[in-house]
Amino acid sequence: MRRLDNIDLRLLRVFVVLADEGGFHDAQIALNLSQSTLSTHLAALERKLGGQLCERGRAGFRLTPFGESTLAAARRLFDDIEGFHVRIGQDRHRLVGRLRIGILDGVVTNPHLGLQTALSRYMDYAAEVFVDLVLGTPQELEQALLDGERDVVIGAFSQKVPGIAYIPLHREPQALYCGRGHKLFERPAREIGQADIEAALFSVRGYRHFDDLYRVNHPRASASIVQMEAQVMLILSGHFIGYLPRHIGEDWVRRGQMRVIRPESYGFESAHFVATRRLKGERPLIDAFVRELRAVAGSSSPEPVR
Amino acid sequence: MRRLDNIDLRLLRVFVVLADEGGFHDAQIALNLSQSTLSTHLAALERKLGGQLCERGRAGFRLTPFGESTLAAARRLFDDIEGFHVRIGQDRHRLVGRLRIGILDGVVTNPHLGLQTALSRYMDYAAEVFVDLVLGTPQELEQALLDGERDVVIGAFSQKVPGIAYIPLHREPQALYCGRGHKLFERPAREIGQADIEAALFSVRGYRHFDDLYRVNHPRASASIVQMEAQVMLILSGHFIGYLPRHIGEDWVRRGQMRVIRPESYGFESAHFVATRRLKGERPLIDAFVRELRAVAGSSSPEPVR
DNA sequence: ACGTTACATCGATAAATATCGATACAAACT
DNA sequence: AGTTTGTATCGATATTTATCGATGTAACGT
Numbered sequence: 001m002r003r004l005d006n007i008d009l010r011l012l013r014v015f016v017v018l019a020d021e022g023g024f025h026d027a028q029i030a031l032n033l034s035q036s037t038l039s040t041h042l043a044a045l046e047r048k049l050g051g052q053l054c055e056r057g058r059a060g061f062r063l064t065p066f067g068e069s070t071l072a073a074a075r076r077l078f079d080d081i082e083g084f085h086v087r088i089g090q091d092r093h094r095l096v097g098r099l100r101i102g103i104l105d106g107v108v109t110n111p112h113l114g115l116q117t118a119l120s121r122y123m124d125y126a127a128e129v130f131v132d133l134v135l136g137t138p139q140e141l142e143q144a145l146l147d148g149e150r151d152v153v154i155g156a157f158s159q160k161v162p163g164i165a166y167i168p169l170h171r172e173p174q175a176l177y178c179g180r181g182h183k184l185f186e187r188p189a190r191e192i193g194q195a196d197i198e199a200a201l202f203s204v205r206g207y208r209h210f211d212d213l214y215r216v217n218h219p220r221a222s223a224s225i226v227q228m229e230a231q232v233m234l235i236l237s238g239h240f241i242g243y244l245p246r247h248i249g250e251d252w253v254r255r256g257q258m259r260v261i262r263p264e265s266y267g268f269e270s271a272h273f274v275a276t277r278r279l280k281g282e283r284p285l286i287d288a289f290v291r292e293l294r295a296v297a298g299s300s301s302p303e304p305v306r
Numbered sequence: 307m308r309r310l311d312n313i314d315l316r317l318l319r320v321f322v323v324l325a326d327e328g329g330f331h332d333a334q335i336a337l338n339l340s341q342s343t344l345s346t347h348l349a350a351l352e353r354k355l356g357g358q359l360c361e362r363g364r365a366g367f368r369l370t371p372f373g374e375s376t377l378a379a380a381r382r383l384f385d386d387i388e389g390f391h392v393r394i395g396q397d398r399h400r401l402v403g404r405l406r407i408g409i410l411d412g413v414v415t416n417p418h419l420g421l422q423t424a425l426s427r428y429m430d431y432a433a434e435v436f437v438d439l440v441l442g443t444p445q446e447l448e449q450a451l452l453d454g455e456r457d458v459v460i461g462a463f464s465q466k467v468p469g470i471a472y473i474p475l476h477r478e479p480q481a482l483y484c485g486r487g488h489k490l491f492e493r494p495a496r497e498i499g500q501a502d503i504e505a506a507l508f509s510v511r512g513y514r515h516f517d518d519l520y521r522v523n524h525p526r527a528s529a530s531i532v533q534m535e536a537q538v539m540l541i542l543s544g545h546f547i548g549y550l551p552r553h554i555g556e557d558w559v560r561r562g563q564m565r566v567i568r569p570e571s572y573g574f575e576s577a578h579f580v581a582t583r584r585l586k587g588e589r590p591l592i593d594a595f596v597r598e599l600r601a602v603a604g605s606s607s608p609e610p611v612r
Numbered sequence: 613a614c615g616t617t618a619c620a621t622c623g624a625t626a627a628a629t630a631t632c633g634a635t636a637c638a639a640a641c642t
Numbered sequence: 643a644g645t646t647t648g649t650a651t652c653g654a655t656a657t658t659t660a661t662c663g664a665t666g667t668a669a670c671g672t
Binding site: 316339340341342343346347363364365 | 669
């Protein structure tokens with residue numbers, strides 16, 4: 001089926017900006033598009049509308065009579081479109097404002113959580129929301145939530161802080177890895193004993209220092225990281241073992257740069273939550289986003305943990 | 307840059323048809339889309355608009371209040387869009403009506419003519435034109451043109467008929483081919499002599515019967531075709547040699563199913579024209595299409611041959 | 613209870629659209 | 643005459659969108 005649109009609103013908007021800016025130079029800055037893209041769009045619109053909209057080139061930029069009438073008609077049409085939104089009553093539900101999200105580092109890339117998908121679906125109807133997104137450690141994120149600096153945070157939170165509601169989204173498998181060059185890399189799994197683990201240099205997640213140590217009965221950490229990229233780097237150096245979410249680790253395994261170490265013994269799952277402050281009143285921006293997160297994580301997850 | 311459109315007109319049109327038809331069954335017929343496509347479109351529109359438009363399922367189809375207001379607002383918006391066209395004065399140049407095109411068989415796939423591109427560009431601004439397209443032989447096409455049954459025809463016309471204007475578009479290389487299994491298929495080119503050609507079963511283009519015979523000094527044709535597909539079939543059978551436009555033949559050569567026979571000796575070029583009747587008065591539908599054909603064929607070709 | 617029907621979802625493929633850097637061309641400027 | 647500037651075109655890549663068949667689910671009809 002051919003496109004049902006008989007005009008292309010995007011091309012009209014490009015044209016309006018071009019006309020307002022009086023040329024490609026300022027318009028490409030305003031629209032963050034290259035000069036060649038603008039040229040192509042303008043030409044496409046002219047073909048679709050069947051007339052030349054403007055004269056442009058070294059001699060300058062000037063609207064033709066057809067361009068003048070099109071510019072006026074386009075503005076009128078944008079008003080009509082605005083009226084459409086008003087008529088369907090969208091104004092009442094319009095999501096406007098700022099959504100401040102905090103995400104535990106290393107979680108963004110988790111395909112099961114589908115954070116990008118959730119955000120994309122949210123932006124479908126909340127395009128006017130300004131999204132402010134940072135990565136951080138669990139402590140930082142929970143603190144920011146309590147301090148009112150973040151509206152919603154996502155990650156693995158082990159303790160339940162009063163005043164915060166936690167909605168489980170997903171349980172993420174984690175495993176112990178070493179990189180190519182590490183003495184355990186080529187060792188058959190059955191020949192890797194507890195002593196080998198304890199003898200290996202161990203890199204812990206700073207915010208899970210003792211958890212990680214206790215999990216493998218390691219006497220002491222030799223490195224501490226916060227970002228998963230840093231953990232990846234340390235492991236890839238071939239000198240450390242350490243924990244990674246499996247969705248990250250398996251990528252490197254596929255590339256032949258890491259191997260997982262006895263996941264049946266040392267693997268575990270961390271529960272991921274979306275957390276918000278317990279507050280009175282409606283918070284449509286936050287609630288809508290949480291709804292999308294839950295929908296995409298594919299869970300009809302239980303009510304928030306008390 | 308994200309899409310500038312904040313609504314999607316196509317999805318609105320799908321919704322309107324769904325509402326009018328009262329369900330997916332009739333709507334998929336009306337729109338020529340599958341049921342799953344309609345479902346996906348409706349869901350996407352609901353997400354974008356932030357509300358449920360209708361209840362549907364085995365229990366029946368019923369608009370919600372939001373759907374009712376959206377339906378009315380959509381119709382109003384389509385009127386506004388119509389108004390946009392009127393305001394930019396497109397009505398005066400509106401191309402409406404029927405364009406009856408005739409094309410010589412085997413020419414449609416010629417990449418140098420770019421017929422699809424020309425038609426696509428034409429339809430960009432002439433979407434309301436009903437295109438009636440047939441394939442035929444040169445004689446059929448010229449006759450249909452003279453009889454007023456075709457508006458514009460494209461192909462290789464060897465004779466200039468009075469009352470018809472010919473605009474050259476492109477010169478198309480033709481060559482002699484045989485298929486795998488033919489005794490000439492594996493023969494080195496330098497070992498293929500005139501006697502071999504004359505001994506081979508020869509398939510001619512019915513409308514170029516004697517031209518084709520004279521071109522290779524062949525005593526007599528053993529088959530005669532009109533459609534290039536038929537020629538392809540005969541050659542592929544491994545029993546005939548025959549002429550094909552090179553853009554068709556080379557495809558089969560690449561697949562190892564045909565080989566070209568001494569193109570330096572037996573190849574030639576046929577000149578392709580777009581032909582229209584010489585008539586008084588304006589013919590915007592035809593002229594616009596001819597303009598696109600010429601633009602795409604990349605020629606600032608000379609004036610029509612007298 | 614079972615079969616049928618209407619829609620939703622999934623995974624996949626194809627087509628359309630957007631984008632850009634490099635280069636060409638023409639006009640203005642020096 | 644040479645340089646600079648503004649736009650057009652080309653070829654390429656990436657992203658988005660459209661589409662569908664298969665399958666699942668739920669409600670209706672028998």
